Amino acid sequence: MNEPVQSNVPIIDKVNMDAIEAFCREVYYCDPYTSMHEEHVAELMAGLASQLGMNSNEISLAFIVGLVHDVGKIKIPEYILTKPGKLTAEEFSIMKEHAEQGAAMLAAVEGADFIVPIMRHHHERYDGNGYPSGLSGISIPLLSRMLAVCDSFDAMTTHRCYREPVTLEASVEEIRHCSGTQFDPAIAEVFIQFLKERFGFSI
Template sequence: MEMKQQTELSIIEQIDMDTIEMFCRQIYYCDPYTAMHAEHVAELMAGLASLIFRSSDEISLAYMVGLLHDVGKIKTPEHILIKPGRLTEEEYAVMKRHAADGADMLAEIEGIEAIVPVMRHHHERFDGRGYPDGLKETEIPFFSRMLSICDTFDAMTTHRCYREPVSLRECLREIKRCSGSQFDPAICKVFIEFIEERFGFTLEEAQG
């Protein structure tokens, strides 16, 4: 399994944390749900990273990436961001800009340049059918491939104004089904094991 880090560990000491905290506050003021979602994804990223990496710096970096992954939604119009229903095609096209917008915003922070591609590409798909650039497989930054799974898991298992959450088992079955198409299959395997251990059940037994 390719578990090679694609960012510089030294950025942990270089990042201006005051600026990071400012972004987190802005996310909360724009949409408390997005802020809560970011915290959940950050925790999932750190937990998953603890199984993949050995360095505490890499785990801390994974947490920060999760916390900031939706920062671009600060620029998303409010009527789209908090719409109590499914988006139109036009609205969805605007929403999709948040990945590139977030990358552009973070590019302005000194010392964080190395994780800008992670932000930009966390909605790419393993099969190349994602956005914004249609990258595939190992063209996608490793932390972006982690983010894709953690982001999907939290989005599916939390309540939204337009749908009810799915169960943990249903969500993991869907993630497993999308292994190799939407998600990196190697990371999928580790993530499923992580969730099984965290919540105390076995997906294969549940299917039997």
Template sequence: MVNFVHNPQQAAPSILNKVNMEAIEEFCRQIYYCDPYTSMHAEHVAELMAGLASQMCMSADEINLAYIVGLIHDVGKIKIPNDILTKPDKLTDEEFGIMKLHSEYGAQILAGIDGAEAVVPIMRHHHERYDGRGYPEGLAGHTIPLLSRMLTVCDAFDAMTTNRCYRRPVTLEECIAEIRRFAGSQFDPEICNLFIEFLEERFGIVAVTADCRP
């Protein structure tokens, strides 16, 4: 089993006792009411995050935190114009540039909530890439918070396997192939291995054995 180093800012169990969850839940209700897809997506990602955290042998508090992070990771979309957020077609480059701001917006929202300080960097960096080509700061490798690296995989998995009006979902096998393909570039390869193990156990599939690490 891979030994992941937990930075206090990455996974602080004490947040579960300190954070003002009522304030976070209110933001979630607002954004998820406006966009039912985002609500469904958040619930899926939260479940995937908890499952992956368990696969990584995290503590009960860390698993709970992973679930919460999955549930609130898109809260910044409350500041995205509704015509972009709910657009039925693929976004233009300009619209996508606006959509990308949601990670920063989410961090700003959480920075104003008592006890949520430890979650702020996780929200800000959940669209960074392992190779440093993500946003908003171009962090790379283990400089990206651990829960952010986990979110990147879980978020992508649900996006690929969920039906949207502008594209069809992919099969589990196709999705696993994509995760392997982008391990080491978009995704943390060690987390990819554990996530695929989790998918095999959860869905009872037999993926072709291959180590995602280069």
């Protein structure tokens, strides 16, 4: 599924984890919901990475990028971040900046340079209709493609300020529906298998 982490140095020893933890605290103070969401996505990313057969270093990286993938929302005005209704086109344009903002913030963290493109492109779509660069297919970083499905699943299945959560079955149906358009179809299929094993029933 391409470009695993090519390093024998444990990721935990390369990245300045004090800076990562500081970002996580800042996200919590800015918006506790986003902080909780990042923790959920980090756990899903680690589980998906394991399901994909990644090694321990790659699983650690998957967890870390899940934990910080929305850190750029620190830079988004609170009235947009916590708006209890649909965003206007202008507000959504501002919200989309969080991917680039997060990438810029991670670029300043020692040892996190290889996380930057993952952060920047986690809202790209497999069909090329995402942002910020309109990348498609495997030109999107692998962990960004993984983030796309983990991020969407948690967003669907948890309470948001603008809507109620959907059921597990409905979320899986949506992932299947968006496989090949929003999501990498191979990753989507493995993620669904991961959910089956995690929750212990057929979907």
